[in-house]
Each structure stands twice: as structure tokens, then as C-alpha cells.
Amino acid sequence: MTVLVAGGTGRLGRILVRSMAADGERMRVLTRDSAAADELGARGIETVIGDLRDPEAVGRAVDGCSAVVAAASGFGPMGSSSPQNVDRDGNLALIDAARVAGVEHVVLVSMHGAAPDAPLELLRMKFAAENALVTSGVRWTIIRPAAFLETYLDVIAQPMQKRGATLVFGRGDVPVNFVSVVDVAALIRLALRDAGPSGRVIEWGGVNLTLNALSDAIHSAAGHPGKTMHVPLPVLRVASVATRPFSPFAARVTSAAVEMNARPGAFDAAPERARHPEIAVTTLAAAIAAG
Numbered sequence: 185m186t187v188l189v190a191g192g193t194g195r196l197g198r199i200l201v202r203s204m205a206a207d208g209e210r211m212r213v214l215t216r217d218s219a220a221a222d223e224l225g226a227r228g229i230e231t232v233i234g235d236l237r238d239p240e241a242v243g244r245a246v247d248g249c250s251a252v253v254a255a256a257s258g259f260g261p262m263g264s265s266s267p268q269n270v271d272r273d274g275n276l277a278l279i280d281a282a283r284v285a286g287v288e289h290v291v292l293v294s295m296h297g298a299a300p301d302a303p304l305e306l307l308r309m310k311f312a313a314e315n316a317l318v319t320s321g322v323r324w325t326i327i328r329p330a331a332f333l334e335t336y337l338d339v340i341a342q343p344m345q346k347r348g349a350t351l352v353f354g355r356g357d358v359p360v361n362f363v364s365v366v367d368v369a370a371l372i373r374l375a376l377r378d379a380g381p382s383g384r385v386i387e388w389g390g391v392n393l394t395l396n397a398l399s400d401a402i403h404s405a406a407g408h409p410g411k412t413m414h415v416p417l418p419v420l421r422v423a424s425v426a427t428r429p430f431s432p433f434a435a436r437v438t439s440a441a442v443e444m445n446a447r448p449g450a451f452d453a454a455p456e457r458a459r460h461p462e463i464a465v466t467t468l469a470a471a472i473a474a475g
């Protein structure tokens with residue numbers, strides 16, 4: 185059984201691929217990056233170099249696979265990738281190619297808050313992909329992770345070395361649910377098992393925390409009180425519009441930051457976590473220690 189991992193070079197994908205490789209699982213990674221493909225190849229991991237927006241590459245990628253993990257995203261600073269052409273259209277192409285190739289199971293990494301009328305475009309694009317998967321006729325599992333703990337820790341800690349301070353977008357006092365990528369990778373692996381969860385939309389969270397709490401934890405791990413710099417909310421609001429013409433990525437990030445400060449992103453992850461007690465919750469302290 186070969187599993188295609190689209191997005192296998194991303195933050196989540198790297199953890200997933202490492203964990204599958206450690207257990208000798210057969211997999212193939214789709215990436216546009218030939219250097220990343222070389223590095224994976226050197227570790228004995230099969231790769232297909234290609235873009236989710238290229239139907240021929242997608243067809244080659246799924247060929248002979250029994251399962252597909254759709255974990256790519258066009259949200260990041262990825263050239264011309266975008267939520268529309270990767271999170272929606274790329275995933276639609278992947279799901280259709282999987283159906284045509286007779287792939288048995290597609291695990292889609294969506295996002296908490298995915299909805300047809302969500303305020304953020306990314307969440308609307310994720311919902312469109314979810315909808316396509318559910319109606320594809322292929323066995324499916326949809327995972328909606330909360331915000332990735334490690335991603336936000338990195339963003340907040342980024343200025344630490346140069347300025348000795350952390351950076352929080354907005355007031356940072358609204359509780360948000362954060363989940364470790366380690367726990368998301370573990371759930372994907374569970375879903376890939378024959379008896380794993382399928383035909384379900386899984387809201388997969390960790391702990392409810394504020395951005396300020398992440399910042400405080402970074403300072404205490406560094407062993408000193410340290411300063412937290414804040415980008416004021418009005419600045420973020422203006423930037424989310426003003427940056428659109430020349431940096432769609434900056435516009436996406438600042439829009440997401442405005443949203444994160446505007447409405448509580450906290451939810452009770454306990455009921456879903458209780459269904460999968462074999463996956464322990466990675467704590468904030470553990471994520472910081474893992475670095």
C-alpha cells in the first residue's frame with residue numbers, strides 16, 4: 185500500500201513523512217521543489233516532482249496509490265500558489281484523480297472553521313474541497329485541525345534573537361484553540377489504518393490559549409521576563425487591505441490576524457480527543473521544548 189502525501193514537505197507533512205518512514209510505511213511525496221525531492225530521495229522516500237495545478241503531475245502522483253493525504257496549502261508565501269488554486273482547485277484535481285485511479289481512501293487536511301460563508305477565503309476554499317471529497321464516492325476522512333501550535337510559536341518567537349522581544353499580532357488576548365502538528369500527524373496515521381476513522385469530519389484541537397500566553401511561555405522557557413511587541417489591530421486592518429495588490433500573502437496573514445483577534449477561536453476539543461485516547465495531547469511546554 186503506497187500513500188501519496190501531497191504537502192509532505194510542509195510543517196505538518198514533514199512530521200507525518202518522518203513518522204511514516206520510521207515505521208517503514210510505503211509512501212510517495214508530491215512536491216514542486218527538486219531540492220526537497222533530492223533530500224527525500226536520499227532517505228529512500230519516493231517522490232513525484234510536480235504541481236497540484238498540473239493535471240498530468242497529479243495523475244502521475246496518484247497512480248498506483250491506495251490512499252492519499254491532501255495536506256498541501258496555498259496560504260503560505262509560495263509563489264503563485266493561493267487558497268483558490270491549491271486548497272480548492274488543487275485539492276479538487278487531486279480528489280478527482282484519486283477517484284479515476286481507484287484510490288481507496290482520501291484523507292483531507294482541512295481547517296477548523298471551514299464553511300461556505302466563512303469570513304476568511306482560505307476557510308471557504310477548504311470547505312469547497314471538503315464538499316468535493318464527500319460527494320466523490322471515494323472513502324473519505326476530513327480532519328479540521330485548530331491553529332498549529334508550532335507555527336504560531338515560531339511566528340511569535342521570530343524577533344527574539346535579534347531584539348530579545350516576541351511579536352504578537354493584535355492585542356493577543358482572545359482565546360484560540362491550538363493543536364500540535366505532532367497530534368495532527370498522529371490522527372492522519374490513525375485514519376490511514378483500515379479500522380481508522382472514516383466518513384467523518386473530525387474537529388481536531390488541543391488547548392485553548394491566547395497569543396499572549398504563547399508569548400509568555402516563550403519568555404519563561406528562555407529564562408527571562410522579556411518584552412512582547414504588539415502590532416496594533418488598526419494597523420493590521422489597514423495592512424490587510426493595503427497589501428493586497430502587491431503581496432497577497434501579507435494580505436492573507438494580516439486578514440487572518442484580524443480574524444483571530446476579532447472572534448474567539450476557542451472550542452472544546454475534549455470530546456473528539458476522548459475518541460482517540462491513544463494520541464496524547466502535546467502540551468505547550470512540550471512543543472516549546474521540542475523547539
Ligand SMILES: NC(=O)c1ccc[n+]([C@@H]2O[C@H](COP(=O)([O-])OP(=O)(O)OC[C@H]3O[C@@H](n4cnc5c(N)ncnc54)[C@H](OP(=O)(O)O)[C@@H]3O)[C@@H](O)[C@H]2O)c1
Pocket residue numbers: 190191192193194195196197214215216217220234235236237254255256257258259260262265270274293294295296328329330331332333335
Ligand atoms: N498552519 C496552520 O495553523 C494550519 C491549521 C489548520 C490546518 N492547516 C492545514 O494543514 C495542512 C498543512 O499545513 P502546513 O502549515 O504544514 O503547510 P505549509 O508548511 O505551509 O506547507 C505547504 C505545503 O503545500 C505544498 N504546496 C503549496 N503549493 C503547492 C502546489 N501548487 N502544488 C503542490 N504542492 C503545493 C508545499 O509543497 P512544495 O513547496 O514542496 O511544493 C508544502 O508542502 C494544510 O492543508 C493547511 O491548510 C494548517
